[in-house]
Amino acid sequence: MPQIVLQQVCKTFVLRKRQKGMLGAMRGAFTREKELVRAVRDVSFSVEEGELVGYIGPNGAGKSTTIKMMSGILVPDSGEINIMGRTPWKERAAHVSQIGVVFGQRSQLWWDTPVLDSFELLRDIYRVPQAAYKRRLDDLTALLDAGSLLNTPVRQLSLGQRMKCELIGALLHAPRILFLDEPTIGLDAVTKLALRAFLADLNRREGVTMLLTTHDMDDIEALCSRVMVIGRGALLFDGDMDGLRARYAPHRVIRARLARPCESLDLPEAESVSLDGLNAEITFLPARVDPARLIARLAEACPLADLTVEAPDIERMVARMYEEMAL
Amino acid sequence: MSETFRQSPLGLWTRYMRIHALSQLQYRGWLLAMLPSLVYVVTDPLDAVLMFDRFGALGDWTASRILLVYGLALLCFGLAELFFRGIDYFPQLVRTGEFDRLLLRPRALLFQAAALRFHLNRLNRVVAGLLLALVCLRAEGAALSPANAAMLILAVIGGTLAYAGVLLIAAAASFFTVGDSELINLFTNGSYQVAKAPPQLLPGWLRRAFTFLMPMFLFTYYPAAAVCGWEESRVLGWLALPLCAAFFGLSALLWRFGVRHYKSAGS
Incomplete structure (x- = not known):
């Protein structure tokens, strides 16, 4: 059975429209127009263990919503999600201890303290034994060349350095699946290359399944054997890069x-x-x-x-x- | 620290607190930051003290009596803020979508939410409330037998849970209405101000509301009355913990219901 299975997953958000200006805001206290946004509609796909999948689509297409549903943050309105035999939002704790999630736009680390403090907190949150933690941390810092960053407060790190630390933090508990939401956003070319090399290596050595969203097509070309395209909530394409070219270009x-x-x-x-x-x-x-x-x-x-x-x-x-x- | 302790909730809580304390000590002004709330906490009961000083007692009610009730309320509120501070920040957490981070970690959500914030300056209320209560107990000539001491301690635990419950209800509401609600301050900051008024002088409905609805008097007035012998039923004094715990339980259920309605924000 595939590691990740989505079947006809739908998610709708209710947006409350407000009129602009003071008068509109006051009126909004009494009447509100509702607008339904169908963020994800009837999306189905499955991913085998060890696959490296790129998930692309314009802003607002439903990429992040899909990732959030797969991570157990959001509950779909209808449809089934099964990841490693579990429904994410029903067995949240068991599910999230097997996955790692990296948001390019949002930090998972504690802002004011040295990175190492965050890592030690994560070690205890995920119940990683000290010996395994030590080994894992040494491995990951060596691979990402991040040893010198560990004693720096997060707020003093550059974006690229922070991203490396975010990755280490998300991998300390050795997850089997890694979700990456725009991991290379805002990074310089050298850091992008380093991150790609690291991800490809991790996928090869440990067979970690990865699903990443990005706007940088080089990420997809360099990493992903498979690409899925989502537009206005619907899955439009699922195949390899050559197939995508044949279809759209x-x-x-x-x-x-x-x-x-x-x-x-x-x-x-x-x-x-x-x-x-x-x-x-x-x-x-x-x-x-x-x-x-x-x-x-x-x-x-x-x-x-x-x-x-x-x-x-x-x-x-x-x-x-x-x-x-x-x- | 042993591996098992480190991974236990208490061990993890300690580590959370350590990281919060370290964060705050990074900024040199932390001692200065404690001052405003200290000034507030110390000056707040002055109105009651001055009134009693000028006009003497109100029937049975003396300054020490009123301040004992007030001190207990302050202590409970302070403890709730100390241990459940993160829940106070919940509306903000939901609005910014930061709650996502909690959902991604394999630990109880309530535990994570409570441990998410910690402010050293919240110790002010705890210390002030405790001192005030102890001084007033002495002034009232209370007999601190083991049973009485136990009743007070259980009442304070109950009171802490009651305030935590109020914070939880506010947090639950934030899942549905995005934005802060001033209403909740009525039950937190507002409620221990009520403790400055003698319950006998309140209209019956208000007194009942603060006994059972927001069980204010249940964990302050009645235990204090029992301990100091103010002719109230002792049973009500013992009821503080079970009733407040039940209230907390209901709030936690409401909160869980709210979590199910969580809509993450941003990308």
């Missing part, structure tokens, strides 16, 4: 620099052709046209100085996908 673009000016280019197989002086841009669907034949035809029509074939930029693809969802 099937086009390839040939950019050619011509050796000499050309009157016109006639390539009926291509989806579109544009010519600007010596630069030609040809869009085609690899599913319909053999790229080699298309390039040969192009070279026949016009001598070429240079040529590249590109897949669309993944960020742009996702942006277009999100725009489509908003319609």
